[in-house]
Amino acid sequence: MTSRVGKITIRNPLLLASGILGESSGSMIRVYSSGAGGVVTKSIGMEPRDGYRNPTVYEFESGMLNAMGLPNPGIEHFSDVISRTKAAGVFTVGSIFGGDENEFSHLAGKMEAYGVDAVELNLSCPHVEGFGSELGSSPERVRSVVGAVRQAVRIPVWAKMTPNVADMGSIAAAAEEAGADAIVAINTVRAMAISARLRRPVLSNTYGGLSGEAVKYVGLRAVYEIGKKCSIPVIGVGGVRSGEDVAEYLVAGASAVQIGTAVAERGPGVFGQVADELSDFMEREGFSSLKEMIGIARR
Amino acid sequence: MTSRVGKITIRNPLLLASGILGESSGSMIRVYSSGAGGVVTKSIGMEPRDGYRNPTVYEFESGMLNAMGLPNPGIEHFSDVISRTKAAGVFTVGSIFGGDENEFSHLAGKMEAYGVDAVELNLSCPHVEGFGSELGSSPERVRSVVGAVRQAVRIPVWAKMTPNVADMGSIAAAAEEAGADAIVAINTVRAMAISARLRRPVLSNTYGGLSGEAVKYVGLRAVYEIGKKCSIPVIGVGGVRSGEDVAEYLVAGASAVQIGTAVAERGPGVFGQVADELSDFMEREGFSSLKEMIGIARR
Amino acid sequence: MQGGNLRIVEIAEVVKESPSIWTIRYRDPSPSKPGQFVMVWVPGVDEVPMSLSYTGDEKGITFRPIGETTRALSELSAGDRIGVRGIYGNSFTRTGGEVLVVGGGTGIASVIAAVEPFVSDGKVHAALGARSREELFFEDRVISAGAELHISTDDGSKGHKGFITDVVRRLLGSGWIAQVIACGPEKMLYNTALIAREFGVPGQYSVERYMKCGIGVCDACSLDGRLVCRDGPVFDGDFLLGSEDFGRFRLSPNGTRIPV
Amino acid sequence: MQGGNLRIVEIAEVVKESPSIWTIRYRDPSPSKPGQFVMVWVPGVDEVPMSLSYTGDEKGITFRPIGETTRALSELSAGDRIGVRGIYGNSFTRTGGEVLVVGGGTGIASVIAAVEPFVSDGKVHAALGARSREELFFEDRVISAGAELHISTDDGSKGHKGFITDVVRRLLGSGWIAQVIACGPEKMLYNTALIAREFGVPGQYSVERYMKCGIGVCDACSLDGRLVCRDGPVFDGDFLLGSEDFGRFRLSPNGTRIPV
Ligand SMILES: Cc1cc2nc3c(=O)[nH]c(=O)nc-3n(C[C@H](O)[C@H](O)[C@H](O)COP(=O)(O)OP(=O)(O)OC[C@H]3O[C@@H](n4cnc5c(N)ncnc54)[C@H](O)[C@@H]3O)c2cc1C
């Protein structure tokens, strides 16, 4: 089940998605022990942020919405979390968000110094003004942020894409040109929940991001579409809940996947379960390596 | 339950969405008899089109994907369908798609001549090259198409929006400036399904559009967001399955809604059922008119 | 959504019923009733509606290769994979008395699964018609079910020479038949329905229309405001004979109303 | 997804348990167990975790107004609407023998629902502690459940003067207690757990942490790799006393590890 993402080798292709249990070393170590190939931290910014008031999540049958508001302790306070997590042998990707290329470069440099294995640029948070989506929907800005980070660090740079644009392919292509080592897709889909009986939006921030089963087919599309425009690896995210879901992402062209919302449904043990399901699938279908599966739907 | 969309009055706010049972007069009359406030026809173009090969749909628990490929008999052959439908007293909106403003104007003129009550511009089909999304993701092109149709006909002009863009609000604003009488949102979300066991995309067109419960929260967000930028009425579409869903759309700012995928789940009888559920909701909540509900979540 | 989600199944067996008729069997425990159908996806080719000729856990579809998809289907072997969605549509229902089951050509595939359960409720006559003896199939299933077999071929190579509707008229003339169910070419169905009405016998007819979605959204299969995929494929004679379209019009793949 | 989808409920009743303690009752037939909690949304204000002080069809939450949300809650009346999500978290479980139920301050709200079902399984001692008699509540529920009531107040205005842990030590010293369950300020829980360990009595402790999602995704409530919202709020003493965080560290809303 060894998985390769560019120059990196991971013990399996199932990573914890950013923003899910990625704030404390205890949780990240636990996720890794439960069978994940590695973890992506919560997105970390320049300053401590409490995030939005509750309600910050809304659940429904086939997914959820969240508008956490990028709560994080700030990069200065995150060194301890990374070193504890790395000390436990966990493959750790540091996710960062910022307002411009200077912030991103600074954050990436810090993450590298703390010891992460790769850095993931959150260019795509759909519900925080100034960070995320606005930035991630402009090929020029994506190019300049990725380019700056590329200069600033030696570790692999992953660019995480928003699906809330007309053409994900050309934004991913801009990231590749600027030196990204991999594309991560997708972040959540911009959405909102309303309570008719309370006559108001549910999330304190009004807008939030849709994730879970409801976005699986958007994520698959993104991976497939980006794969047509880019030659760097693509990491699939969105609605992965089972080994067969992972297989769909691999077949669509993903080199690895990340799992977020399914952690709410199936608990942190989801990683081991999905890994077993994936092995069973590969055995039944006669695949002996992930490589044989990756992108065959595109051939 | 009388509903007003600009200058138009409809017997209730539940319309059949375009592309669902909107090809034959028999089906449209049936939908109207089952309690719909009116119908929107399948999107009609300049020439007959068979659409894509099957599989053209993919169902899953909380929604479906489709890539019909805009099958339609062509505008020249559609006069009979409209006249039969209108003869039965059905409030009928003619949906049209084209490659440029000339085609749209021609199609709208024909629809007007056939007797439709309004024309809906499909600026948003996510899976047919050249029509739809590409056009609908550019404010300039939307402005020119809507403007041309506005010149060409006297009946109300509705502009249907794609959610596959970074900023729906400014595209809707362009449509309003160009003279649209209402905005319809959303069309389907670009997506795809993969069969891991067959190692290939399921839909013959590879890409398709996501609809149903999975997109309800995207539709609500679109209506709310557009309502902030536009003063013309907004018609909500996406995942409406129950009276409470309608209430959510109204409260978010929709003047009326359209129902598509729920017709597969609950049958054409869904309109009468949803209308009853909506009345029950209004009674329980002490609303005596739709007007009292519309947009209260925005206040 | 309707519980008819796509399943990828492995073909268990391909049976050649006659020189021109194939049956494909596959395991699928979804509950189903005689008259219901599935959408059968031949990867890389197309997806088409097919009646279930076997409704148990090992389902079956039976067809004549007439075009690209049915030809591709006939070239598959055990172990090959196809996609199926459904179980879709309504079914034939037994209303009591002696029943006449009429199958014309591949329409036999749709009615055959009704013969076996119906015999337990009283006498069943099965009238199977085809162009020639080579195109006949499932006679053995009629016989082993304990139903009475009647045959017609256009060329007289087996049974009555002529149309199956001649047999239908004769059997209805006996006065014993209380119910007709039928599937076959629309002309034949139309005539069967007319004869049954003449004798005052209620009938259920399985109608074919071009299908895309199979789930009642695309309107491709519309027949006078009813959807063959969802309200049908089985309709009663009164509705059909009263409709504008039955025996006369259908929709082409682009939705133009054209003669049947 | 977890079945804890948001429900908008009407308040059935607001009960003032003492000068500083409120209970809100609302109808919600969701099955729940003692120790479980809900996320309570006060529209326009905030959403906070609250233990269920009543677990039947008419659920209840009991709180002291200490900040914006709890104050807003205390100002609501019957007929007002709030949102609830959950039922979330694990619960207290009866392991046999005589049980000592310890509630400190509003922690009483979380353990009280265990007293009633637990008495049917054997003797229950309930030790309730508060700063003063005005902040005590649910003594009546303990008595009518048939449990033995022990009281302490910091100021001695009722019962033992001093800490509830003094009462705990005395009761455990009797040698009869086979199980401890407790909820209250972390300092008190920590000391209770230490005393129970000293006497070799297993204990279950309901811990509070800042919560955002309540469903185990945001990591806000992390306690040494366990999630209070999902793996807890009830943890056993061995885990807690072995952990780095219990009694010492918690995460602030921005995720910084700070002293409890
Ligand atoms: C409810 C239903 C049940 C059916 N059951 C059977 C059966 O048990 N056995 C059998 O042999 N045939 C059955 N058919 C007909 C079968 O679907 C067509 O024979 C098949 O689609 C032909 O496909 P092709 O590519 O081989 O032929 P083509 O060359 O594509 O077409 C030949 C004929 O099949 C029709 N056809 C093609 N595609 C479709 C489609 N998507 N939907 C409906 N008709 C289509 C065409 O209109 C044409 O008349 C059924 C049809 C329906 C609607």
Ligand SMILES: Cc1cc2nc3c(=O)[nH]c(=O)nc-3n(C[C@H](O)[C@H](O)[C@H](O)COP(=O)(O)OP(=O)(O)OC[C@H]3O[C@@H](n4cnc5c(N)ncnc54)[C@H](O)[C@@H]3O)c2cc1C
């Ligand atoms: C599982 C659990 C069960 C609880 N059960 C009860 C109960 O039955 N009765 C009761 O009175 N209190 C209970 N609490 C505590 C209750 O959630 C807080 O008192 C409440 O959130 C205070 O909100 P406020 O706006 O009034 O106060 P604030 O002024 O906002 O804060 C006062 C204190 O409450 C804490 N708090 C604020 N928001 C949260 C939050 N989202 N999650 C956790 N703590 C928060 C703060 O950290 C601070 O210590 C429980 C907490 C948890 C975690």
Ligand SMILES: Cc1cc2nc3c(=O)[nH]c(=O)nc-3n(C[C@H](O)[C@H](O)[C@H](O)COP(=O)(O)O)c2cc1C
């Ligand atoms: C509660 C929550 C918090 C999230 N926070 C972040 C974040 O901080 N940074 C980020 O890049 N993505 C964040 N995401 C997005 C996820 O990483 C992921 O892209 C998305 O949820 C789709 O995957 P899923 O369907 O498996 O959840 C968050 C998602 C959720 C549900």
Ligand SMILES: Cc1cc2nc3c(=O)[nH]c(=O)nc-3n(C[C@H](O)[C@H](O)[C@H](O)COP(=O)(O)O)c2cc1C
């Ligand atoms: C099978 C199908 C066909 C559709 N065809 C069209 C179309 O021709 N024109 C159009 O504007 N929208 C079309 N749509 C989009 C719907 O009108 C609607 O915007 C979308 O499905 C979301 O609503 P729903 O969740 O209620 O289905 C189609 C949707 C489906 C499911």
Ligand code: FES
């Ligand atoms: S095949 Fe689409 S409605 Fe029947």
Ligand code: FES
């Ligand atoms: S509150 Fe979010 S993980 Fe516990």
